[in-house]
Amino acid sequence: MTPAEIRNEILDILEDIAPDEDLSGLKDEVAFRDQLELDSMDFLDIVMELRKRHRVQIPEESYGELASMQSTVTYLEPLMKDLQKA
Amino acid sequence: MYDTIIIGAGMSGLAAGIRLTHFDQRVCILERHYTIGGLNSFYRLRGRDYDVGLHAVTNFTPKGTKQGPLARVLKQLRFRWDDFALSPQIGSSIRFPDVELDFGNGLELLCQEIEAKFPAQVDNFQRLLEKLIEYNDLDQAAFESSAREVLCETITDPLLIEMILCPLMWYGNARENDMDYGQFCIMFRSIFMEGLSRPFAGVRLILKNLVRRFRELGGELKLRSGVRQIRSEDGRVVGVELDDGTLVEGRNVLSSAGQVETLRLCDDITDVDDRNTGQLSFVESVSVLDCEPKQLGHDRTIVFYNDSERFHWQVPKDELCDIRTGVICSPNNFAYDAGDGCLPDGVMRVTSIANHRKWSELAENDYELEKLRWYDQVMESAVRYVPDFRKHIVDTDMFTPKTIRRFTFHDNGAVYGAKEKVFDGTTHLKNLFLCGTDQGFVGIIGSIVSGISIANQHCLRN
């Protein structure tokens, strides 16, 4: 998957977790927490959705990498680059 | 072999089931009754639809609100706000002998009412609100401290204390007389700071959404499948035995049957200490009217009444019911969407405290007679606080603690479960967990939160 595809995938997960959120104005470099009202349960869900959809395992000590869209894509790129987009 | 077996298809069991199947677990919900819903089920009688429990869904926040239990429940279960189709209350009231406090969703009206009726307590009430904000960080000891004590430290008019406690105890207090301070904070937020609501179609809408989702995700629901024993080996559950003798195996078991009730099912315990079982149960008297309550001059959604200055929250000792206090709910008095139209009938529901043991000791004939007798007394008591609607009654139904016990299998027909909650949901068996009422959260939204958080904490970690 390319970084753009990973980004789309994360957007898809966010849409799934928070269907009433408007994601169109999401800023990639700003923390999710500051624009989306995600709590710790939601972050856990991003991790679980990645595991469910792509078998990507994210260890607990790396949860901090998922703070913003930018950092998430950067973190996931090496883990997901060999995956085919479904 | 299931990943998780869930005992009970009430709100908490169904919510847990959705979380687990969403993350690809094989899940089976086992329910002893022939229908879903547990303490908040629904039924049909003489051509009309009734809800068992639903007065109001608490924790109401408008569409777009991103914080609070309702938003969290929707997100965790992947529902949209519109799926629950909640319409807000019109306005409710706490009525004591000479004072009445109206409140709506959000604190505004309540604050105005306190200013008008308890002007000397305005600052004290603000101090209480400031304290309440800290409830998220309460440890277990602080959680279990006395709500009455905290209230006495802030509010100096005993009548206002009783009036604040009345609705909060009615909607979620498993202890007699006093309330855990933590539980007080939770109920204060869910009723006064957030608010009350109802789906036009009643609780069946919520339940049908939950069960449909669970099934779409591949979950299995087995009705008429009571669990009679939880089998264990070396401190771990290996499976459960159903009432018909079938064995079902699972890696984890999540039970919403209640704490003491669940322990009683375990094959490794012979003597269950049942001092923790809940005692508080209700009679619910439902009256169908030939007109809308509004046409009789009654526009309140819920009226919490109490006929003396002191609010008594305890199981009656010598009588079948205690009708000094009660809750009067008018399902018609919610602000439904114009497109919904009106409910088919006018309805007034009155809840009163009742004694399970006394109701269950009655012989069949006496039981029916007492129901009639108490229905009349409950009405007599209620119409002191709302316009007399008795001439407009066209049908009635009444259920008692015995009914609640018979259809939910909770000891004493206790509605808010055990006195001491098991917050971490663990038991003496490593892979047996409690969810629902006895884990700590009560009410519709509360029990859904409970199912979700126990599933997350104990069944979804690898």
Ligand SMILES: Cc1cc2nc3c(=O)[nH]c(=O)nc-3n(C[C@H](O)[C@H](O)[C@H](O)COP(=O)(O)OP(=O)(O)OC[C@H]3O[C@@H](n4cnc5c(N)ncnc54)[C@H](O)[C@@H]3O)c2cc1C
């Ligand atoms: C009269 C009344 C009015 C209420 N009003 C409101 C209200 O207005 N607003 C609100 O939010 N809440 C209200 N409640 C409270 C609310 O209904 C409950 O807090 C909530 O439904 C509890 O859900 P639960 O999943 O924890 O438990 P339950 O609903 O009790 O679920 C447990 C399930 O387990 C099943 N079970 C038990 N033992 C076994 C076994 N051995 N094998 C298989 N299955 C078993 C039971 O049949 C039951 O279906 C009311 C309740 C009542 C009774």
